[in-house]
Amino acid sequence: MIEDNLKRLGIVLPIPPKPAGSYVPVVVSGNLAFVSGQIPIQDGKVxxxxxxxxxxSIQEAQQAARLCAINILAQLKANLGSLERITRILRVSGFVNSDAGFSEQPKIINAASDFLFEIFGExxxxxxxxxxxxxxxxxxxxEIDMIAEISTG
Known part of the structure; x- marks a missing residue:
């Protein structure tokens, strides 16, 4: 179902970006998967x-947020083997490189949230x-990170 939704949107998940520091991209603990912050990298380039x-612009930042969400899914697929193991998206944390006084970060991170709603539904x-x-x-x-609930079987 999740893979079908990606196909319907014409999205092919990339090879996930390698970490830019001393951390792992995904940590699984019990039925939770913690995805490290992903930035808008495509083909090895920010x-x-x-x-x-x-x-x-806000529109460009929204495109960046969507790409971060795609990279999160790529990391999850690489680490879990299948996106079908994801039972629920629990938490998204979005960070926007902003000028002082800018306050429309939620509008930018909405692009990632809306994308996840479209892929995973409820x-x-x-x-x-x-x-x-x-x-x-x-x-x-x-930069966006995420916590997802996963099936353990």
Whole structure:
């Protein structure tokens, strides 16, 4: 079902990006999968860099957030073997490289949340934070991490 929804949207999950530091991309503990922060990397390159709204528009940042969510799914598939093991998206934490005074981070992270709702349906509804940051790794425009509930069998 999840894979079918991705196909319907024309999304092919990439080979997941390698960690940019001393951490692992996914940690599974019991029936929870914790996905480390993902930035908008495609084909080994950060596709969206800079601060919102002076260097990147809200629309570009939304594209970055969606790409972060795609990379999260790629990490989960690589680590779990199948996205069908995901039973519920529990938590999404979104960070936006923002100018001081910018307060529309939720509008940007909505792009990732809406994408997850479209892929997972009711199981994609999650708790969330959307935070402005003065900088992010590799000058990325957005970084998102996630906690998912998974089947253990």
């Amino acid at each position: 596709m969206f860099t800079g601060r919102v709204p002076t260097e990147k 199981s994609g509804k999650h708790s969330r934070i959307a935070i402005g940051a003065s900088s992010l790794p590799l000058n990325s425009t957005v």
